[in-house]
Amino acid sequence: MGTPSEEHVLLLTPDEARRTADLTIRAAELYIGDDDPALLLDLPRIAADLPVRTQRFLRTFAIDEPTGYCVVSGHLFDQDRIGPTPEHWRGRPRPNREFPEEVLVLLYAALLGEPFGWTTQQDGRLVHDIFPVRSHENDQLGLGSKELLTWHTEDAFHPYRGDYLVLASLRNPDKVATTVGSYAGGALSDDDVEVLFEERFHIAPDESHLPKNNSACSGGDAERFATIERLIHERRPVAALFGPRQEPYLRLDPYFMEVSEDDPEARRALDNLIAVVDSGLCEVALEQGDCLVVNNHRVVHGRVPFTARYDGTDRWLKRINVTHDLRRSRTMRASAGSRLIG
Numbered sequence: 513m514g515t516p517s518e519e520h521v522l523l524l525t526p527d528e529a530r531r532t533a534d535l536t537i538r539a540a541e542l543y544i545g546d547d548d549p550a551l552l553l554d555l556p557r558i559a560a561d562l563p564v565r566t567q568r569f570l571r572t573f574a575i576d577e578p579t580g581y582c583v584v585s586g587h588l589f590d591q592d593r594i595g596p597t598p599e600h601w602r603g604r605p606r607p608n609r610e611f612p613e614e615v616l617v618l619l620y621a622a623l624l625g626e627p628f629g630w631t632t633q634q635d636g637r638l639v640h641d642i643f644p645v646r647s648h649e650n651d652q653l654g655l656g657s658k659e660l661l662t663w664h665t666e667d668a669f670h671p672y673r674g675d676y677l678v679l680a681s682l683r684n685p686d687k688v689a690t691t692v693g694s695y696a697g698g699a700l701s702d703d704d705v706e707v708l709f710e711e712r713f714h715i716a717p718d719e720s721h722l723p724k725n726n727s728a729c730s731g732g733d734a735e736r737f738a739t740i741e742r743l744i745h746e747r748r749p750v751a752a753l754f755g756p757r758q759e760p761y762l763r764l765d766p767y768f769m770e771v772s773e774d775d776p777e778a779r780r781a782l783d784n785l786i787a788v789v790d791s792g793l794c795e796v797a798l799e800q801g802d803c804l805v806v807n808n809h810r811v812v813h814g815r816v817p818f819t820a821r822y823d824g825t826d827r828w829l830k831r832i833n834v835t836h837d838l839r840r841s842r843t844m845r846a847s848a849g850s851r852l853i854g
């Protein structure tokens with residue numbers, strides 16, 4: 513994988529960008545926030561008014577998997593309306609000033625599948641904020657900055673992790689790059705591939721799901737993290753590769769992965785895979801107005817280290833998780849219609 517090629521990018525025409533912005537601003541006036549059930553119900557109806565090229569581009573990306581990631585660029589994100597980059601995601605109003613951009617990622621999610629969130633991430637918000645937070649400067653979190661955010665499958669530890677991820681760049685003045693990596697197939701020995709397809713790898717939940725990175729509720733909160741706790745204690749081994757042998761899907765987060773000491777074969781195969789992904793890692797610096805869509809099985813992603821500003825002008829992304837099939841996670845959601853896994 514090199515730098516993004518033409519097939520990865522849809523550049524909106526000025527007219528398409530205007531129509532898209534108008535659509536999201538009008539919709540944002542009709543609903544009360546990213547969790548408004550009426551908005552979630554209406555998403556496909558509203559998405560039908562997005563430019564036809566956008567609809568076809570994202571539907572093709574989802575169904576045919578022509579590439580592991582793509583970018584829809586040229587969106588108009590009104591900087592005056594959006595206002596300064598906040599200091600923390602906690603306690604933000606609903607709806608907020610950037611609600612039209614939250615509507616946008618929800619509409620794109622509806623073209624790809626169904627948007628969902630986690631009770632254990634950002635207090636159950638459906639659309640996540642990603643900007644540097646001072647207290648997390650050195651953490652392996654989207655909210656970090658000083659450290660390389662090592663590449664990963666989003667929520668790799670979880671059986672119901674998303675099929676796609678949408679990242680909308682509200683601003684990125686220092687052109688801080690998101691990293692994207694893949695495994696094309698053919699670069700590893702058949703023996704290594706065989707081992708990687710077997711359930712010989714442990715993946716611990718990353719820290720974004722831990723209680724310390726959510727708001728503490730008074731009492732009775734243990735329940736919210738019970739499933740995560742169980743996954744930590746079960747330590748069920750999983751496969752690092754799955755699906756088609758020629759072009760396998762990935763389930764990787766090396767920083768949080770472990771292989772038993774008595775399984776050097778699995779260790780070596782994983783190290784070889786990590787080296788192949790590393791060697792082809794590319795950097796995608798999202799410009800203001802870019803939406804990056806990641807196929808969470810075909811590619812891994814991360815972020816280069818950077819120096820945060822903490823003056824209201826920092827890099828700011830909106831993130832949404834998307835699944836093809838909400839029903840699969842039904843036992844971990846409170847009701848059939850709930851979009852929060854936990």
Ligand SMILES: NC(=[NH2+])NCCC[C@H](N)C(=O)O
Nearest residue numbers: 652653654662664718720767
């Ligand atoms: N290798 C890693 N750092 N994995 C964790 C990724 C960050 C996590 N998805 C977050 O929302 O903050």
Ligand SMILES: O=C(O)CCC(=O)C(=O)O
Nearest residue numbers: 642653654690813814815
């Ligand atoms: O900041 C980025 O570009 C990616 C962040 C990310 O991967 C995450 O928060 O999980």
Ligand SMILES: [Fe+2]
Nearest residue numbers: 664666813814
């Ligand atoms: Fe991520």
